[in-house]
Amino acid sequence: MESVLIRKQLFVYYGKDAVVLSLHDCAERLTLDENDFSLRLDQQHDVAVVFNQQNMLNDNPYLMEVRRTIERSTAIKAPSLVAAFAHSKKMQQVLSEPGMVERFFPNPEEAPLIKAIRDTYAKMWRIEENENNEQFSELIKRVKKQPNNFVMKKTEYALWDAFNNYEVEKIYLGEEILETLANFDGEKRSSYILMEKLRSKSVQNHIIWAENEKHKSGGDFFEEVTPELGIFGTLLGNIANGEVLYNAQIGHKLRTKLASANACGIENVKTAYDTAYLVD
Numbered sequence: 001m002e003s004v005l006i007r008k009q010l011f012v013y014y015g016k017d018a019v020v021l022s023l024h025d026c027a028e029r030l031t032l033d034e035n036d037f038s039l040r041l042d043q044q045h046d047v048a049v050v051f052n053q054q055n056m057l058n059d060n061p062y063l064m065e066v067r068r069t070i071e072r073s074t075a076i077k078a079p080s081l082v083a084a085f086a087h088s089k090k091m092q093q094v095l096s097e098p099g100m101v102e103r104f105f106p107n108p109e110e111a112p113l114i115k116a117i118r119d120t121y122a123k124m125w126r127i128e129e130n131e132n133n134e135q136f137s138e139l140i141k142r143v144k145k146q147p148n149n150f151v152m153k154k155t156e157y158a159l160w161d162a163f164n165n166y167e168v169e170k171i172y173l174g175e176e177i178l179e180t181l182a183n184f185d186g187e188k189r190s191s192y193i194l195m196e197k198l199r200s201k202s203v204q205n206h207i208i209w210a211e212n213e214k215h216k217s218g219g220d221f222f223e224e225v226t227p228e229l230g231i232f233g234t235l236l237g238n239i240a241n242g243e244v245l246y247n248a249q250i251g252h253k254l255r256t257k258l259a260s261a262n263a264c265g266i267e268n269v270k271t272a273y274d275t276a277y278l279v280d
Contacts, residue, residue: 003051018051026066030070032072038073038074039069048075050077076236088156089153090155095121122195124195125194127192128186147178149197150177151171151172151177153172154191173197203226204224207256207272208272223258224258226256226258227256228255228257229252229253230254233247233250234246234247234250252276254273255273255274256271257271258270
């Protein structure tokens with residue numbers, strides 16, 4: 001739905017057209033000019049921007065080669081593969097390890113900044129079982145003791161929410177974690193991370209959708225819901241020299257889901273777009 005609105009606004013306000021392609025379409029219709037690295041559609045149209053709404057990271061060589069073609073081009077990538085890796089759960093988990101944030105802020109006077117950054121992190125753990133992961137056995141014991149305090153996600157899961165990626169596998173909660181891990185080999189486990197389950201504050205409200213039986217019955221349809229705020233930002237830069245040309249927060253999106261729902265997606269019919277109501 002969002003992509004349709006974007007296409008209409010591009011045409012109405014700027015007279016620019018957008019073409020929707022799957023990755024397989026991209027493989028057939030996009031080519032890279034090896035002289036000036038322009039990205040061309042059907043050998044005749046220069047592509048200015050590639051806005052991705054599918055899984056950026058996968059183990060399909062054919063599709064990753066398409067990504068590579070786009071990434072090598074002069075077209076503006078939204079997001080680039082660099083941004084995709086930065087958003088991945090694996091990258092977040094690595095940054096949460098001791099000493100990782102400190103690498104970027106080595107000065108002693110920056111200690112308060114390091115603490116402020118770490119305070120925003122959820123606790124995360126890698127769960128591959130090998131000689132370099134001594135905490136694995138202890139971690140499994142903790143999950144067995146309090147399974148509802150943990151969530152297991154694919155390493156690239158963050159992309160689902162950030163870029164409307166519908167291909168990432170499901171998240172695992174509670175007893176599902178132990179049952180699933182028992183069937184995973186070491187390689188499969190390495191593609192997942194374990195994290196603490198965040199307890200969001202819920203409020204009384206109602207979500208209006210066509211299939212809600214409470215609406216049809218005319219009864220009290222106030223329910224426990226959880227609002228989730230996303231901030232839109234635009235970062236334009238030169239990846240060759242690291243120069244930042246434009247960096248701004250340009251808007252927000254508020255989605256409210258049933259407190260009982262684990263996923264926050266408009267397509268799951270348990271979530272709706274919302275509007276913030278600010279009070280003193």
